[in-house]
Amino acid sequence: MTSHASFTVTRRAMWQGARASVPLAVASAVLGAGFGVAARQVDLALWATLFMSGTVFAGAAQFAVLPLWSAPLPLAPIWFSTFAVNARFSLLTASLTSWLRHYRGATPWMASGLIGEGQWAIAMGAYARGERDLGVLVGSSVVVWLVWMAGTAAGFLAAPALGDPRRFGLDLVLVLFFAATLTAGWRGPKDLVPWGAAALATRIPASIVAPEWQVLVAALVGATVGAWRDTRR
Amino acid sequence: MTPDASSTALAIGGMAVVTYVARAGGLVVARVLPSTPFITAFLKHLGTSVIVALVVATLGKGDGPGYLAAAVTVGIAAIGRPTTALLAGMAVAALIRAL
Numbered sequence: 001m002t003s004h005a006s007f008t009v010t011r012r013a014m015w016q017g018a019r020a021s022v023p024l025a026v027a028s029a030v031l032g033a034g035f036g037v038a039a040r041q042v043d044l045a046l047w048a049t050l051f052m053s054g055t056v057f058a059g060a061a062q063f064a065v066l067p068l069w070s071a072p073l074p075l076a077p078i079w080f081s082t083f084a085v086n087a088r089f090s091l092l093t094a095s096l097t098s099w100l101r102h103y104r105g106a107t108p109w110m111a112s113g114l115i116g117e118g119q120w121a122i123a124m125g126a127y128a129r130g131e132r133d134l135g136v137l138v139g140s141s142v143v144v145w146l147v148w149m150a151g152t153a154a155g156f157l158a159a160p161a162l163g164d165p166r167r168f169g170l171d172l173v174l175v176l177f178f179a180a181t182l183t184a185g186w187r188g189p190k191d192l193v194p195w196g197a198a199a200l201a202t203r204i205p206a207s208i209v210a211p212e213w214q215v216l217v218a219a220l221v222g223a224t225v226g227a228w229r230d231t232r233r
Numbered sequence: 234m235t236p237d238a239s240s241t242a243l244a245i246g247g248m249a250v251v252t253y254v255a256r257a258g259g260l261v262v263a264r265v266l267p268s269t270p271f272i273t274a275f276l277k278h279l280g281t282s283v284i285v286a287l288v289v290a291t292l293g294k295g296d297g298p299g300y301l302a303a304a305v306t307v308g309i310a311a312i313g314r315p316t317t318a319l320l321a322g323m324a325v326a327a328l329i330r331a332l
Contacts, residue, residue, distance in 0.1 A: 062248075113253055199289040
């Protein structure tokens, strides 16, 4: 199971990451379908919907720009909103530093391009068990990307028949998946301090922190409080 | 009005670029930060803090069934059934909304 200190990217680890991603794949497929439905509602073309899911590969940001989608396209607001919503990914990448710094050349730059909460959680689970093969992240990301694309296409095509995705609880799939992920990340009651701080910080009024920065700021508050608690004497 | 294909492609291409910058930017941030015990602990807490913040912020914007669905999901996930947990949570929300 463990392969200590082998900082490689092997096919075996990719397969392991893919198999660990089954629950995540269910969530991604359903979320992708929800995005396909929503994209069709704003008259995004099928090619554009798939192009966005394929290259941006970030559900929350993709949903966030849809209300802006009418001609002439407001490019700066679209790009700014995307960056603000996705800036949290830089935190996930940064948290993988102790792992990624062992790789040279283009590997860290390509691996970080795959980052999303789900793949990150799968990879960190493997890391915590002593795995040091980045293939886990690659395998998980490939599975997630494929089902995300398939879900997007299916949702787009089935949109007229489906109606309101909320009727099936589809709007909740991502948040429920992340809530489930947290049970695996739980390291005991001492986590209540940083987690509680992050949760409270999401309640900072919008007049101080704009809604699109809310998650990033709250995560920084949680990690700062956790680090302060761990290092104070 | 529906935007034309070229401006649509430009808008989405730009989204892809800024998203990559957001993802890979973490490598730059981590290289710039000094490796003190505080920073090490900070990085250790970052990932789960992102997920906690995302869950709480999203639920806060939603409706009541969202909280109940999340509670059901966490309860079932805690006994090691993540896929069942996810589907059960969705079913709870769908059921309450149908009532």
